[in-house]
Amino acid sequence: MQKHKTLKNILLYLVLVCIAVVAIFPLFYIVMASFRTNIEIFDYALPFTWKTLIPQEWTISNYIAIFEEFHFGLAIRNTLIVVAVLVPLSLSISALGGFVFAFFDFKGKNVLFALCLISFMVPVDAIVLPLYNLISKMGLVNSYASLILPSAASGLAMFLFTQFFKEIPKSLLEAARIDGANWLQVFVKIVLPLSVPVTITAGLMVFVNEWNNFFWPLLVARTEEFRTIQVALSYFQDENAVYFSYIFAGSAISAIVPVLLFLPLQKYFVQGITSSGVKG
Amino acid sequence: MTDQPTKTLRGKFSVPRKLLPYLMLSPALIIIFIFKIYPIISVIVTSFIRDGHFTFRTYEILLGDRTFWMSLWTTLKMNLVMIPLQIVLSLILALLVNSTVKGIGIFRSVYYLPVTMAISVAAITWELMANYNNGVFNSLFSFLGIGRQGLFTDSKQALWCIVIMATWKGCGMWMMYLLAGLKGVDTSIYESARLDGAGYFRTLFSITLPLIKRTLLFVIVANTSANMLLFAPMQLITEGGPQNSTNVLMYEVYKSAFQNGNASRAGALTAILLIIVLTVVILQFRMLNEKEE
Numbered sequence: 001m002q003k004h005k006t007l008k009n010i011l012l013y014l015v016l017v018c019i020a021v022v023a024i025f026p027l028f029y030i031v032m033a034s035f036r037t038n039i040e041i042f043d044y045a046l047p048f049t050w051k052t053l054i055p056q057e058w059t060i061s062n063y064i065a066i067f068e069e070f071h072f073g074l075a076i077r078n079t080l081i082v083v084a085v086l087v088p089l090s091l092s093i094s095a096l097g098g099f100v101f102a103f104f105d106f107k108g109k110n111v112l113f114a115l116c117l118i119s120f121m122v123p124v125d126a127i128v129l130p131l132y133n134l135i136s137k138m139g140l141v142n143s144y145a146s147l148i149l150p151s152a153a154s155g156l157a158m159f160l161f162t163q164f165f166k167e168i169p170k171s172l173l174e175a176a177r178i179d180g181a182n183w184l185q186v187f188v189k190i191v192l193p194l195s196v197p198v199t200i201t202a203g204l205m206v207f208v209n210e211w212n213n214f215f216w217p218l219l220v221a222r223t224e225e226f227r228t229i230q231v232a233l234s235y236f237q238d239e240n241a242v243y244f245s246y247i248f249a250g251s252a253i254s255a256i257v258p259v260l261l262f263l264p265l266q267k268y269f270v271q272g273i274t275s276s277g278v279k280g
Numbered sequence: 281m282t283d284q285p286t287k288t289l290r291g292k293f294s295v296p297r298k299l300l301p302y303l304m305l306s307p308a309l310i311i312i313f314i315f316k317i318y319p320i321i322s323v324i325v326t327s328f329i330r331d332g333h334f335t336f337r338t339y340e341i342l343l344g345d346r347t348f349w350m351s352l353w354t355t356l357k358m359n360l361v362m363i364p365l366q367i368v369l370s371l372i373l374a375l376l377v378n379s380t381v382k383g384i385g386i387f388r389s390v391y392y393l394p395v396t397m398a399i400s401v402a403a404i405t406w407e408l409m410a411n412y413n414n415g416v417f418n419s420l421f422s423f424l425g426i427g428r429q430g431l432f433t434d435s436k437q438a439l440w441c442i443v444i445m446a447t448w449k450g451c452g453m454w455m456m457y458l459l460a461g462l463k464g465v466d467t468s469i470y471e472s473a474r475l476d477g478a479g480y481f482r483t484l485f486s487i488t489l490p491l492i493k494r495t496l497l498f499v500i501v502a503n504t505s506a507n508m509l510l511f512a513p514m515q516l517i518t519e520g521g522p523q524n525s526t527n528v529l530m531y532e533v534y535k536s537a538f539q540n541g542n543a544s545r546a547g548a549l550t551a552i553l554l555i556i557v558l559t560v561v562i563l564q565f566r567m568l569n570e571k572e573e
Contacts, residue, residue, distance in 0.1 A: 009381055016376060020390045023452070027393060029416055030405050042414050048423035052416060097308035104301040112309065119316040121505040121561060125512075125530065126550050129537050130322035131315065153311035156502075183300060208453070214400035214512055215534075230400045234516070247408065251401045258396035266389045270460050 027255055029053065034062055034248040041245060062249035066236070071224060072250060075232035076257075078144075078221075082228060083207060086148045090206045091199060093153045098161025099187050103173065113162075120155025124216045132219055146220040147228065151210055157202035160272075164198040165191060200265050201272025211258060229254045320554070327547030338544040347524075348532070348549070354439065355508065355528040355553075362443045362507050367500060370451045374458035375484075388459070392452040399449065403516040406445045407432060432517050435525040442513045442526060450506070454499045461495030462488070501564045508557045529553045 033041055036055040044051040066072040100106075101113055124131065131150060132141075140146040168191060176186050192199070214230045221227045227235075233250045236243040262269075328334050342348050377388045394402070409415045410431040418428040431441050465488065473483045489496065511530035514520055520527035520535065529549055537546035 012376070012379060012381060016384075016387045019373070019376070020387055022448070023391050023394055026402070026405060026409060026448070027397070029409060048419040052419050093307045093311065096304050100301045100305045106298075106301040109301075112305070115317060116308070116312060118558070119312045121501075121557065122316065122320060122554065123506075123509050126509055126533070126554065127316070127319035127323055129543060129546060130319040130326070133322075134314070134319065149311070150315040152315075153308040155312070158308060183304070208395060211396070212399045212512075214398065215515070230398045233401060233404060244408065247404055251405050254401050255397045259393060262392065262396050263389055266385065266392070269456060270388075270463060272460075 030248050030255060031252045033245065034252040035059060036245065037061065038245045062245045063253075066246050066249050070232065070236065070246070070250075072229075072232060072253070074224060075227050075229045076253070078226055079228045079230075079257075081144060082147045083210060085144070086151060086210055087203050087206050089148070089152050090154050090157060091203055094157035094202065094206075095161050095192070095195070095199070096187065097153070097158040098165050099191060101158070101162040102165030102168075103170065116153075116155045116158055118155075119153075120159065124150060124213060128216060128219060131216075135220060141220055142222040142226055143220075144226065147217055147226065150216065151206070151213070154202070154206050154209065156209075157206055160198055160202050160205070161195070164195060164272075168194060197268045197272035199272070200268040204262065204265060204269060207258070207261070229257075323547045323550045325547075326543050327545075327551050330544055338548045342545065342548050342552075347527075350524060351527050351529050351532045354524075354526065355530075358439055358443060358528060359504075359507055361440075362446060363500075363504055365443070366447050366450055366454060366503055366507070367496075369447065370454035370499065371458055371496075373451060373455040374462055377455065378459055378462045388456075391455060394449045395452040397449065399512045400516060402445065402449050403513045406441075406513075407517045410441065433522060435522040438518050438522060438526050442518070445513060446507070446510060450503070454503055457495055457499050457502075458492065461492035464495075465491050497564055497567055501561050504560055504564065505557050508560075509553070 032053055032055060035058045037057075037059055040056060044056070097116065101109065135141055135146045135150075140149070172190060173186050176190050177183075181189065211230075214234075217228045217231045218234060221231050224232075229250070233247065233254065236247045236250060327338055328336070330337055373391055377384055377391065410417050412418060412428060412430060412433065415431075417431065421427060421429055430437055432438050469487060469491075470483060473487055478486070509530050511528060511534060514526050514528060514531040515534060518526040520531045530553065533546050533549045533553070536542045536549060
């Protein structure tokens with residue numbers, strides 16, 4: 001029995017490791033390639049040996065180049081500004097929306113809820129043309145506002161909050177109301193403290209969505225001043241093969257940032273979804 | 281069961297309660313209406329306007345356009361493979377990382393890593409890795425004796441390369457949702473199934489899957505809408521080619537709007553695409569709600 005179990009575990013680990021290799025390989029390759037010169041990437045491409053993957057002469061010249069010549073630091077700064085404003089803003093708006101949908105009955109509730117759901121099914125990519133005209137009429141092209149506002153209310157986050165809040169016993173809120181708290185106080189003092197996991201989950205989703213936005217920032221971030229990481233990268237690509245290794249360096253940075261953010265929050269992520277009622 | 285306290289509340293605070301929900305909802309509604317609903321309506325309206333007049337002409341032209349039908353077929357072909365593939369793989373991953381062996385948290389995180397990579401970054405780097413002359417994939421293929429492949433530059437392979445890339449990038453996300461669903465299942469039910477002599481697959485199909493049906497359908501709906509509208513890889517890697525082999529509807533929208541300046545055609549294509557997605561999603565939601573009551 002014990003021996004059977006050990007064998008099963010070894011098999012399980014074997015499968016887990018194989019999948020992990022597939023999942024992580026491109027990331028590993030990018031990071032490695034970012035530390036080599038273009039010539040090295042070409043020279044060791046064939047035949048396939050360990051030299052194809054591991055740098056022979058480590059260099060940080062790619063990183064220096066993208067920061068000095070392409071002002072990649074500016075792109076990182078812009079991305080962080082957008083994310084630092086967007087995530088809390090979107091979370092507040094969506095949580096408040098979820099609170100209303102979970103605890104209040106009012107006319108048009110179902111229609112409004114359906115509209116919010118539809119809005120999260122339609123990505124920005126599908127509506128860029130009218131959205132661009134609108135932003136342009138508002139005089140917001142080439143501004144942080146144009147990068148932040150269209151994603152400021154996340155239908156997906158609102159959906160998660162609604163599902164989660166529905167599980168909170170209403171008697172809890174009622175008690176606070178009788179003690180004289182107004183609804184905003186109930187929301188901030190009672191509901192939010194109970195909602196840490198779901199807030200982290202929703203926050204990560206808003207972040208991942210924004211991180212995946214490419215076409216919209218490309219359209220509205222016209223000058224270097226407002227370019228985010230994803231957009232800045234596409235400017236390395238338009239040029240010729242000389243920038244090959246720069247793309248790797250930029251990609252490595254843009255891949256590492258969310259990883260550093262996600263790893264410490266991983267535990268809450270599953271907890272957040274589980275508690276939000278998107279479950280069996 | 282929670283109806284009673286609500287009623288007491290409503291009786292006591294009836295005056296502010298009427299306006300309050302709308303007030304608290306207003307930030308979300310304003311943003312969604314201005315930046316989502318209005319543009320969606322605007323796209324649809326544009327598709328009916330030519331030279332300042334209301335007309336169905338754009339749709340007539342579109343339906344007689346061979347490129348449109350080819351593009352529709354490419355979109356459907358890609359999604360008919362990609363959606364089931366991603367759902368099944370994500371489910372397998374979720375079942376794997378739901379086990380309780382040591383260090384499983386690390387594997388979960390590693391499987392989620394591709395999700396955190398921006399789609400544009402993933403597309404650019406996969407293109408470099410798939411390069412015919414010096415890409416690591418072709419180094420590997422030569423080493424394995426398969427010989428170098430065109431991958432994104434081969435009209436027979438490009439679409440499937442995009443499917444593989446998108447699957448690599450997307451599955452971790454859906455895995456997390458499904459894992460959360462699996463975590464919500466009471467483990468004692470597995471124990472009793474085992475005692476009843478049910479095998480692994482029997483338990484999976486008769487107990488686990490029905491229990492996480494809501495999660496599963498949520499994942500299917502979200503996955504469908506994400507994949508049907510996927511277009512970053514086509515824009516960044518293949519530009520719809522080679523020989524239009526990756527020219528999905530979303531890319532056709534992009535070409536009409538930004539390369540040919542034909543806003544009506546772009547609008548009509550978007551409207552058709554959204555109707556297809558909404559129809560599929562509504563059907564899936566029907567299934568989701570059916571089980572709920």
